[in-house]
Amino acid sequence: MAISHALLSPFSLPHIPSSPIHSPFRTHFQPHYTLRKFANFLDLKPESKPQPLKFDLPLFHPYSDRPRRFDAVVVGAGPAGLRLAEQLSAYGIKVCCVDPSPLSPWPNNYGVWVDEFQALGFQDCFHKTWPMASVYLNDEKVKFLDRPYAQVSRKKLKMKLMEECATKGVKFHKAKVWEIKHQEFESSVACDDGTEIKANLVIDASGFASRFTEYSKSKPRNCGFQIAHGILAEVEQHPFDLNKMVLMDWRDTHLGNEPYLRQDNKKSPTFLYAMPFDPNLIFLEETSLVGRPALPYAVVKRRMAARLRHLGIKVKRILEEEKCVIPMGGSLPKMPQAVVAAGGVAGMVHPASGYSVVLGMAAAPGVARRAAEGLGSGGRMIRGRALQGRVWEGVWPAERRRVREFYCFGMETLVRLDLEGLRRFFDAFFDLEGFYWEGFLSSRLSIRELGMLGLALFGHASPMSKLDILTKCPLPLLKMMANLALQAL
Numbered sequence: 001m002a003i004s005h006a007l008l009s010p011f012s013l014p015h016i017p018s019s020p021i022h023s024p025f026r027t028h029f030q031p032h033y034t035l036r037k038f039a040n041f042l043d044l045k046p047e048s049k050p051q052p053l054k055f056d057l058p059l060f061h062p063y064s065d066r067p068r069r070f071d072a073v074v075v076g077a078g079p080a081g082l083r084l085a086e087q088l089s090a091y092g093i094k095v096c097c098v099d100p101s102p103l104s105p106w107p108n109n110y111g112v113w114v115d116e117f118q119a120l121g122f123q124d125c126f127h128k129t130w131p132m133a134s135v136y137l138n139d140e141k142v143k144f145l146d147r148p149y150a151q152v153s154r155k156k157l158k159m160k161l162m163e164e165c166a167t168k169g170v171k172f173h174k175a176k177v178w179e180i181k182h183q184e185f186e187s188s189v190a191c192d193d194g195t196e197i198k199a200n201l202v203i204d205a206s207g208f209a210s211r212f213t214e215y216s217k218s219k220p221r222n223c224g225f226q227i228a229h230g231i232l233a234e235v236e237q238h239p240f241d242l243n244k245m246v247l248m249d250w251r252d253t254h255l256g257n258e259p260y261l262r263q264d265n266k267k268s269p270t271f272l273y274a275m276p277f278d279p280n281l282i283f284l285e286e287t288s289l290v291g292r293p294a295l296p297y298a299v300v301k302r303r304m305a306a307r308l309r310h311l312g313i314k315v316k317r318i319l320e321e322e323k324c325v326i327p328m329g330g331s332l333p334k335m336p337q338a339v340v341a342a343g344g345v346a347g348m349v350h351p352a353s354g355y356s357v358v359l360g361m362a363a364a365p366g367v368a369r370r371a372a373e374g375l376g377s378g379g380r381m382i383r384g385r386a387l388q389g390r391v392w393e394g395v396w397p398a399e400r401r402r403v404r405e406f407y408c409f410g411m412e413t414l415v416r417l418d419l420e421g422l423r424r425f426f427d428a429f430f431d432l433e434g435f436y437w438e439g440f441l442s443s444r445l446s447i448r449e450l451g452m453l454g455l456a457l458f459g460h461a462s463p464m465s466k467l468d469i470l471t472k473c474p475l476p477l478l479k480m481m482a483n484l485a486l487q488a489l
């Protein structure tokens with residue numbers, strides 16, 4: 001029997017109110033605290049207009065191309081979708097990538113650690129690198145991390161992936177996927193322009209808000225949410241060292257004259273993430289690391305305005321603006337299911353940091369290899385459920401799922417910590433050997449190494465931090481152990 005995937009988004013991204021009037025936190029503020037009070041950059045509108053890539057896209061022509069069937073359809077030309085399309089086609093698999101606007105620049109600003117991007121072979125896709133990163137814990141303590149960081153050139157990365165796709169024979173179809181229907185041995189992808197594309201395998205890489213990948217309906221997903229407001233701004237001046245990007249600035253002195261904001265920030269803290277390009281150009285992002293429920297967007301903007309004023313950063317022009325809502329942790333999609341998921345929609349987001357661009361792209365070779373085996377390149381040809389099951393094993397291999405349990409434990413810990421708890425936590429975390437903290441942030445550690453990291457972190461932690469861990473984490477710890485035991489069975 002045919003089953004159809006034209007569901008409402010299982011991800012149900014939270015509605016993040018942007019007006020203070022709708023804020024569930026509004027009772028925490030006195031009525032005169034309006035955005036206007038902090039108005040400066042908040043009144044400015046982004047000035048740059050994103051230009052489409054100039055590239056001769058190899059298009060699929062549904063009425064003239066024969067046959068009209070592909071081995072695989074990839075839904076979405078984000079970083080995960082393009083990388084997967086390119087990897088699949090390297091095995092000789094016939095791929096069609098469907099996206100309403102494949103040549104549009106990606107909207108998100110991606111920050112990555114230089115070494116992890118180099119490991120993927122994308123060292124030529126940086127826009128700017130910084131030799132070090134800094135973490136301000138409070139006014140007295142700042143840590144310098146001896147690990148180069150980079151802002152990705154979205155244009156270079158997308159162009160590189162597009163060129164590789166084109167060279168290897170990937171076809172593109174400019175449309176929005178409307179519905180995916182599955183028969184026993186094939187699927188058909190219906191687009192909003194009326195085109196129907198048939199394939200043996202459909203991979204959903206259409207991002208967090210996808211409505212094609214199913215999550216369990218019986219258990220709540222229980223994710224946390226990272227919320228951030230970012231601007232690329234021309235400023236009169238800023239106080240940051242041009243050789244260091246600011247990974248986290250947890251200082252809260254800017255809220256000294258705002259007792260209500262300060263109290264609120266102590267309970268649900270936000271930090272500043274900043275990439276200084278030159279003395280007058282800087283990317284600034286006020287970020288709630290992870291919250292459940294999500295911190296209202298208006299609160300994040302209000303705190304950012306107060307912070308910039310305190311730092312003496314006067315914004316002259318906003319070149320770009322980004323609004324960030326990232327679901328973190330929580331349960332994974334139902335596995336296996338007829339649609340195979342990749343990237344953000346597959347839960348490939350670091351549950352404790354919200355980073356995902358590297359994870360989504362790094363998983364692609366494993367998924368492509370499994371797909372190639374099943375589709376017949378170098379293996380026995382299989383179809384339908386057997387094929388989908390095989391490819392899902394490539395999306396979330398057993399060891400990666402075990403490791404993810406540990407990261408979800410990390411997220412559950414972070415969600416429970418207040419400002420002081422987070423400061424203590426990161427003080428101990430960045431004191432660990434690079435092997436551990438770098439490996440944790442880049443998802444490189446095995447479950448055994450993560451266990452060692454847990455012990456080392458506890459050893460480094462201050463007495464108060466140990467108390468935090470012991471009092472706030474027993475439940476998440478038990479949950480992690482139970483899930484690990486279930487997986488072992």
Ligand SMILES: Cc1cc2nc3c(=O)[nH]c(=O)nc-3n(C[C@H](O)[C@H](O)[C@H](O)COP(=O)(O)OP(=O)(O)OC[C@H]3O[C@@H](n4cnc5c(N)ncnc54)[C@H](O)[C@@H]3O)c2cc1C
Pocket residue numbers: 075076077078079080081098099100101106107108109110111112175176177178205206207208322323324325326342343344345354355356357358360
């Ligand atoms: C503002 C912001 C900043 C971020 N910053 C970072 C960061 O610094 N570092 C990091 O590692 N991660 C970051 N992330 C998280 C993560 O990297 C991104 O969300 C990443 O883009 C996920 O990649 P993806 O390919 O899975 O999905 P997306 O990038 O969301 O791509 C999905 C693609 O699918 C297409 N699509 C959607 N629906 C359909 C449909 N029905 N039919 C056809 N196509 C469709 C879209 O047009 C889009 O091209 C950030 C996220 C946000 C929101």
